[in-house]
Structure formats: structure tokens, C-alpha cells
Amino acid sequence: MARFRSVLKSKGLKSTPQRIAVHEAMLALEHATADQVCSWIVQKGEADISVASVYNILSDLSSIGLYRRVPSIGNKTLYDISTFPHIHIYNRRKNEFKDLVDPEFVSMVESYFKQHPPKGYRIDDIEVQLICHPGRRSKTDSI
Numbered sequence: 001m002a003r004f005r006s007v008l009k010s011k012g013l014k015s016t017p018q019r020i021a022v023h024e025a026m027l028a029l030e031h032a033t034a035d036q037v038c039s040w041i042v043q044k045g046e047a048d049i050s051v052a053s054v055y056n057i058l059s060d061l062s063s064i065g066l067y068r069r070v071p072s073i074g075n076k077t078l079y080d081i082s083t084f085p086h087i088h089i090y091n092r093r094k095n096e097f098k099d100l101v102d103p104e105f106v107s108m109v110e111s112y113f114k115q116h117p118p119k120g121y122r123i124d125d126i127e128v129q130l131i132c133h134p135g136r137r138s139k140t141d142s143i
């Protein structure tokens with residue numbers, strides 16, 4: 001939270017209770033839409049805030065590099081507290097995202113598309129998402 005406050009200060013933004021509540025929600029949720037962040041804040045009863053305000057705060061904080069907007073096909077933007085390149089594991093049963101940190105794979109994909117750019121397009125960002133459901137526990141999980 002100290003880093004959060006200092007980043008806001010360095011960008012000329014105040015640490016308002018609403019911004020702090022949004023950041024606390026993002027720290028807890030890690031990946032979330034404005035609706036999910038708003039629900040979390042309302043459940044905690046930490047601040048009086050509307051979905052529109054949450055959306056604006058998420059958008060502002062993404063613009064200064066605190067969160068990453070995850071491109072999605074639907075009309076709801078997903079915000080990610082992890083701003084470094086990583087892979088997403090999407091659990092379709094729980095509708096939740098987890099990070100898979102694999103710099104070697106990310107570097108391999110980036111390098112491939114630098115050498116083989118899709119014809120007629122410029123790549124803005126690369127998002128690799130594994131769509132999964134929980135598997136059976138392996139023997140090592142039960143030990």
C-alpha cells in the first residue's frame with residue numbers, strides 16, 4: 001500500500017478512500033472486472049462507491065501502469081494487478097483467472113511473432129490464455 005500511495009503521488013493523484021478501496025480489492029482479487037471490484041468493496045463496506053467510479057479508477061490506474069487491461073472478447077474489461085508478461089489459466093468452472101509465470105514461454109511466443117508477424121496487422125500485445133477446468137489431484141498433491 002505504501003508503494004501504491006507513492007506511485008499515486010508521483011503521478012499527481014491523491015490517495016482517496018475510493019482509490020485505496022479499489023486497490024485493496026485488486027490486491028485481494030488479482031484479476032477482476034469493475035463489477036467484481038465494486039461488489040467486493042460493497043461487501044467489505046469500506047467505501048461508498050458506484051460501478052462507474054470503480055470503472056474510472058481502474059481505467060486511470062491502468063493508464064499509469066498500476067494495472068493491466070486484459071483484452072477479452074466480451075464487453076467487460078478485466079483488470080490485472082500483475083503488469084509483467086505472463087500467461088493466464090482461466091478456470092471455466094469457477095470463472096476465475098490465475099497467473100502462470102513462464103518467462104521462457106512468453107519470450108518464445110514474442111520472438112516467434114517478431115519473426116512471423118500476422119499479415120496486415122501490428123501486434124499491440126500478446127495474451128496467452130489456457131482455458132481449463134480443475135483436473136484430478138495428482139498423487140503428489142495428497143502427500
Ligand SMILES: [Zn+2]
Nearest residue numbers: 080082098099
Ligand atoms: Zn494475470
